[in-house]
Amino acid sequence: MLHANDIAAIVLSLQLATISTVILLIIGTPMAWWLAHSRSRCKPIFEALVALPLVLPPTVLGFYLLLAFAPNSPFGQLWLSATGQSLAFSFSALVIGSVLYSLPFVVQPLQASFEQLPKNLLEAASTLGADFKDRFFSIVLPLSRRSFITAASLGFAHTVGEFGIVLMIGGNIPGKTQVLSIALFDRVESLQFQQAHILAAGLVVFSLLLLSLVYRMNKPSSLSVVRPQ
Secondary structure, three states, X not given: OXXXXXXXXXXHHHXXXXXXXXXXXXXXXXXXXHHHHOOOOOHHHHHHHHHHHHHOOHHHHHHHHHHHHOOOOHHHHHHHHHHOOOOOOOHHHHHHHHHHHXXXXXXXXXXXXXXXXXXXXXXXXXXXXXXXXXXXXXXXXXXXXXXXXXXXXXXXXXHHHOOHHHHHHHXXXXXXXXXXXXXXXXXXXXXXXXXXXXXXXXXXXXXXXXHHHHHHHHXXXXXXXXXXX
């Protein structure tokens, strides 16, 4: 049976993943659009920065974020004066860290989709007087729908399963910063293997179902061949 702290960790993980995914889609969409169409010489540098969490150990990013979130740092002091609360070891810190660490899982699928859009459709719509907002919602969004689903799903799943960075900047505070991956580690550390099995199996099943759904939705539909009569 799950303990109350385990249920709280599951709820907190889902809240964190939902909020982070929404933020990632908001900031990741224009970022992916710029990377897909920019000819700036600095583009490879920005692409490398976006992809950095894919190769950087999460504890490294978590360490520098922890220094940035500390009450004696400029950013930490600004947050403290604005909210009256310390940023380090808070839910807000988990959101910021999750957004930064899951950024490539959202930006890269969208960038790849934007790069493959037929430019003649966008140019034709622009010639007919459609502004960027109209072109985005009437052409870009429908054609990139699958990529948006993939990006949201990967960002959500990666946030749910993240461990290193959330432990560094959030610690292990039940009901406040103890997410599902931290709760699993806590159960293993205290030799509560039955509860650990339940949490681990739940993560495996959740990840498998989510990825299966993404692959199924991205599977190209078969084209029926019409034979001449």
